[in-house]
Amino acid sequence: MHADPQEPNRIPDDEPRPAERPQQPRDAQQSRDEGEEERAYGVEPEFVEEVVELLNAGRLDDLRAQLDELHPADIADLIEQLGHDDRERLIEALRPGFDGEVLTHLNPDLREEVVELFEPKELAAAVAELDTDDAVDVIEDLDEETRREILENLPAEDRALVQENLTYDEYTAGRLMQRDLVAVPQFWTVGKTIDYVRAATDELPEDFYDIFVVDPMHRVVGAVPLSRLLRQKRSARIADLVTEEVDAIPATMDQEEVANLFRQYALVSAPVVDAGGRLIGVITVDDVVHIIDEEAEDDIRKLSGVGDTGVFSGVGDIVKSRVGWLGLNLVTAFLAAGVISLFEATIEQIVALAVLMPIVASMGGNAGTQALTVAVRALATHELSSSNALRVVGKEMLVGLINGGVFAGLVGLIAAFWFSPMIGGVIACALVINLFVAGLFGVLIPIGLDKLGIDPAVASSVFLTTITDVVGFFAFLGLAAAILL
Numbered sequence: 001m002h003a004d005p006q007e008p009n010r011i012p013d014d015e016p017r018p019a020e021r022p023q024q025p026r027d028a029q030q031s032r033d034e035g036e037e038e039r040a041y042g043v044e045p046e047f048v049e050e051v052v053e054l055l056n057a058g059r060l061d062d063l064r065a066q067l068d069e070l071h072p073a074d075i076a077d078l079i080e081q082l083g084h085d086d087r088e089r090l091i092e093a094l095r096p097g098f099d100g101e102v103l104t105h106l107n108p109d110l111r112e113e114v115v116e117l118f119e120p121k122e123l124a125a126a127v128a129e130l131d132t133d134d135a136v137d138v139i140e141d142l143d144e145e146t147r148r149e150i151l152e153n154l155p156a157e158d159r160a161l162v163q164e165n166l167t168y169d170e171y172t173a174g175r176l177m178q179r180d181l182v183a184v185p186q187f188w189t190v191g192k193t194i195d196y197v198r199a200a201t202d203e204l205p206e207d208f209y210d211i212f213v214v215d216p217m218h219r220v221v222g223a224v225p226l227s228r229l230l231r232q233k234r235s236a237r238i239a240d241l242v243t244e245e246v247d248a249i250p251a252t253m254d255q256e257e258v259a260n261l262f263r264q265y266a267l268v269s270a271p272v273v274d275a276g277g278r279l280i281g282v283i284t285v286d287d288v289v290h291i292i293d294e295e296a297e298d299d300i301r302k303l304s305g306v307g308d309t310g311v312f313s314g315v316g317d318i319v320k321s322r323v324g325w326l327g328l329n330l331v332t333a334f335l336a337a338g339v340i341s342l343f344e345a346t347i348e349q350i351v352a353l354a355v356l357m358p359i360v361a362s363m364g365g366n367a368g369t370q371a372l373t374v375a376v377r378a379l380a381t382h383e384l385s386s387s388n389a390l391r392v393v394g395k396e397m398l399v400g401l402i403n404g405g406v407f408a409g410l411v412g413l414i415a416a417f418w419f420s421p422m423i424g425g426v427i428a429c430a431l432v433i434n435l436f437v438a439g440l441f442g443v444l445i446p447i448g449l450d451k452l453g454i455d456p457a458v459a460s461s462v463f464l465t466t467i468t469d470v471v472g473f474f475a476f477l478g479l480a481a482a483i484l485l
Helices: 045-057 060-067 072-081 084-094 101-105 108-115 120-128 132-139 144-152 156-166 190-199 255-265 285-304 315-341 344-349 352-380 389-418 421-451 456-484
Strands: 183-185 210-214 220-225 269-273 279-284
Touching (some): 045 060, 045 072, 045 084, 072 084, 072 101, 084 108, 101 108, 120 132, 120 144, 132 144, 132 156, 183 190, 210 279, 220 269, 255 269, 279 285, 285 352, 315 344, 315 456, 352 389, 352 421, 389 421
Parallel strands (some): 183 210
Antiparallel strands (some): 210 220, 269 279
C-alpha cells in the first residue's frame, strides 16, 4: 500500500542523534539446563513438553509469557510439533491478539486446520497486520467461503490490494509481490528523499532495500540502493544516483523464473511492473528464499511421485496422491517381467541368473536416478540448456562407463567366486551396458520431456526405471543365453 510521493514535511534537525541501544536478538529458546547448548532456531522437544504441561495445568498466563519471547516462526514450529488436541488448546490460549505472522510460517497443509479455529473477524484482524504478499499467501489456499469472509472483514484499502494480487495466476510475480514500497520522482534530491522516508513512516514498508525512481507515468526508470543513498550529500540529485539497468519483473512472470533472476544477478529486491511498465509492487529476497525452498521441495516430491502431500496431509489425500504413480509403476514392472519371461528356459537351466538379476536392475536404477536428479535440477535453474546439452550427455555417458567398469569388476569377481567365471563375466558386461544406458537416459529423458513442455520432475523417474529394468534384464539374460547355453 504505497502512496504517491508528495512534498515531504522537512525535518530540519540534521544533527546526529544519540545512538539507540541496539535490541538484542531474541533467543529461539532459553536453555533448559545450565550450560546446555542452545539450538540455532526452532524449539526443542523439552520445550514442547513444558508447553503441554502448562496447558494441562491451566497456567495460561505463564504460557503466554514464555511464548512472548519467541519469534513467530518458532511459535509456528511449536504449533506443528503439538498433537491435534494440544494444538487447539494452544491456539485458544493465544487467541487474544494472535500474531498473524505466525500463520505465514506454518506448513500450508496445517495452516488450513489452524485457520478454521478462528472467527473470520479475528482472522481478518491478524491478516490486516501483514504485508500484502504475506496476506495473500495466507488466504489464497483457503476455500472460497472462508476467503470471502476474511476479505469482507479487512479494511477497504487492504482488501482492494489483496484482491488485486489474487487476480494474478498462482505462482506468478503478481501473487508474490508486496505492495508496500518506496518510489520517488527523478527530480528529487537525496535530502528530500530522506525527509520523505522519515516523515511517511506509516505509509512505507517496515523493511526495504532500494528506492525506486519513477517518471510522471509511474514507470520505473531506475533504482537507488539505500547503501548508495546514505553516502551522498543532501544536495545530490536522485537522477544522478540512479541505477538504470533495473531488472523489472512483469507481474505475469512465473515465480521460478523470478527466483532464477535473483540467483543470476544476486538481487536483493526488484520492482514488479504491469503490462504498461508501471510500478505496482516489489519482490524482496526473503520472498525468493521461500520460492527456492518451495520449488526444490516440489521437484523432490514429483520425482518421488508423492504429489503435493506432506506430513500434515490426511491419509486419504496421501493415498490418492500416491496410488496413481504406484499403478503406473506396476504397469512398467509387468513390462520388465515380460522381458524376463522371454528367457524363462535360460533361467530354469541356470538358477544363478535369478539370484543375480536384482543386482543388475538395482545398480542401473540407482545410477540413472543420480543422473536424473542432476539433470532435472539443472533444467530448473537453466544450467542445462540446448547449448551445453550434448556436453552434459557425453559427460554422464562417460561417468556411466567408468562406474560400470568399476562395479563390473567388483561384482564380476564376486559372482565368479560364488558361481562360475562365465557367470561373473556375463554380469560384468551387463552392468557396464546398464550403467552406460542409465547415464545416457538419465539426462536424455528430462531434456526430451522439457522440450515437449512436460515437467521433467513429474514423469522422468517412471520412464527411466522402465528403461534401466528392461535394458538390464535383456542385456544380462540375453548375454547369458548366448554365452552360457
